[in-house]
Amino acid sequence: MSLLVGGFTASLASAQDLIDVDLELVLAVDISYSVDEDEARRQREGYVAALAHPDVISAIEGGPLGRIAVTYVEWADSQFQRAAADWTVIASEEDALNFAAAVAAAPLERGHYTAIGAAIADSVQRIENNEYRGYRRLIDISGDGPQNQGIDLADARAMADAAGIIVNGLPVITDRPGRWVRPVEVNLDAYFRENVVTGPGAFVLAARTEDEFRTAILRKMTLEIAGAAPSGSELSQAAP
16 A cells, blocks of 8 residues: 555656646657768758747747747657757747757758658657656647558547647658659648648748748747747548
């Protein structure tokens, strides 16, 4: 009995020790070989620029608690998910700039395949097992092609739904071949809407050019942090 009681007490203590934040956010970025090296670097640079942007910092500081917890995870194969910058609380411009610098300084590693389901499942576990308690919990996942390896996307989405985690999508649409694969003839916007994003208010914002990619990342992160929805003109379509 004492073991059970002790375990229960420890569980309560652990829950009480969680740090309250407005949002727990996983930035999950595709670095499979369908994304060429230049594109992978541009993606990271886009996130770094967004993280340090006044709009994002203002959205963070404008929340009820004025702080979020964020991690930046690069993913590819079903066994390749790596935090380029681990969980960090951002509550000020200085915090945001330091986190952006950590992302920028991380070594760029690559993987072969596009395991979107595994990336979602990994992100769910990162949220479930961190030391934060967010009013909202969200995975922001980017990718430039459909899944070609790993656990079923329906199972991964069900994991996110069961945990109360929203998944938003940023499809990167390009006609350039990657290192190992040719571009896939697929409507990537629709693929992300139908197979990737999930949860109340989940949405897809697509990016087709370098400038559009930076704009989409900035807009998407600002909306996610503020808990807002895209306008009708920029919203591809809400998740079912």
